[in-house]
Amino acid sequence: MNILLLGSGGREHALAWKLAQSPACDTLWAAPGNPGISEVATCIALDATDHAAVIAFCEANVVGLVVIGPEAPLVDGLADSLRAEGFAVFGPGKAAAQLEGSKGFTKDLCERAGIPTAGYVRVTDEAAARAALAQFGAPVVIKADGLAAGKGVTVAMTMAEAEAAVADIFAGRFGEAGAEAVIEEFMEGEEASFFALTDGSTIVPFASAQDHKRVGEGDTGPNTGGMGAYSPAPVLTPALEVEVLERIIAPTVRQLEDDGTPYSGVLFLGVMLTREGPKLIEYNCRFGDPECQVMMLRLESDLVELLHACAENRLAAIEAPKFSQDTALTVVMAAKGYPDTPEKGGAIGGLAEAEADGAKVFHAGTALKDGALVASGGRVLNVTARGGSVREAQARAYAALDRIDFPTGFCRRDIGWREVARETSKES
Ligand code: AMP
Ligand code: GLY
Secondary structure: OEEEEEEOOHHHHHHHHHHOOOOOOOOEEEEEOOOOHHHOOEEOOOOOOOHHHHHHHHHHOOEEEEEEOOHHHHHOOHHHHHHHOOOOEEOOOHHHHHHHHOHHHHHHHHHHHOOOEOOEEEEOOHHHHHHHHHHHOOOEEEEEOOOOOOOOEEEEOOHHHHHHHHHHHHOOOOHHHHOOEEEEEOOOOEEEEEEEEEOOOOEEEEEEEEEOOEEEOOOEEEEOOOOEEEEOOOOOOHHHHHHHHHHHHHHHHHHHHHOOOOOOEEEEEEEEEEOOEEEEEEEEOOOOOOHHHHHHHHEOOOHHHHHHHHHOOOHHHOOOOOEOOOEEEEEEEEEOOOOOOOOOOOEOEOHHHHOOOOOEEEEOOEEEEOOEEEEOOOEEEEEEEEEOOHHHHHHHHHHHHOOOEOOOEEOOOOOOHHHHHHHHHHHO
């Protein structure tokens, strides 16, 4: 089967790497892809916002499965356009992708379905937002309603911060995404991510992971798209996973099915493990980046089979995904200045040396310039390794990373720290 993968980041490199290993994969196309992806796929220029062009490409190249990596084309309804022409697509249609595309949509759905999450108020102007802030008091969370590349959320510890965030949103900082906002109760606890595949009715648990969203060590500094991750996340115990499935995921899938907009694809949820139990922080309608990288390193099942079954509503008929018991851990190397103004064009070397002992380096924001590899984005490389514990995977990932020559890059040195601390305290 010919497969078209859309996207260009580390998530898509990990997906391409795994898709290409499947005996069911004939030609793998990636649009636009990146230099890492081009090692396992044929990269092509294709504008994902031009639905007719994507359809024409799929027709001309007898594409049997389209895998949509990032959220923007999903929220934009590309999956619907392709399905209308009879193509099998991995990823939700526009209506169900609102789970990520509109924070307010998700909060309303949680309320209707009785799903545990933070209390909230939807607001469309600054006066209403200020009234909501007064109602909750600090700390409080302010979210632009729409897609804002992970930058639309402020966790305000003081009223002054909260008011500044509200002013920012309604001054148009996030454009369309900030025409509306959600003011939320602050939840306290440790965060974890969980992934499940669903074809609209059947739900198949996939894996857990823990991301590191802040740019600085010890979880300090501004939010980013994610500076590193590991999977599985033992903090999400089997009992908590069952609770997440039964109290959050299942009612969400049922509600969307009842609404006539079934969700097909991967559901990615951020949960806060609060004293009252797990509560939903947010949904995303695609794999996490960099969570996908660690899950793909652990996945032992055929990814083409899983995603194709999901796209064709056949999840109930296939075997559940199998994962290695190992931990996989990835460290993001970002360009200096990220997340604000990453320095572009810095030279990158030493990738073969980094992979010499079994680590895998996924490309996130790289480009070829006159035949040499350079940084072209904020997050540049994902140095990923496996081990029998988080500490072992961490040691291997950093050993590999230290062989990379990327003078204009930086990374956090503490990815996995919460779990490493727990492993250490268990041993003593
Ligand atoms: P989101 O984009 O909704 O995942 O929010 C980004 C980050 O903000 C999350 O990963 C949390 O760390 C934090 N956050 C979001 N909502 C809340 C909340 N209600 N209480 C505490 N922290 C939150
Ligand atoms: N790493 C978080 C995300 O993909 O949204």
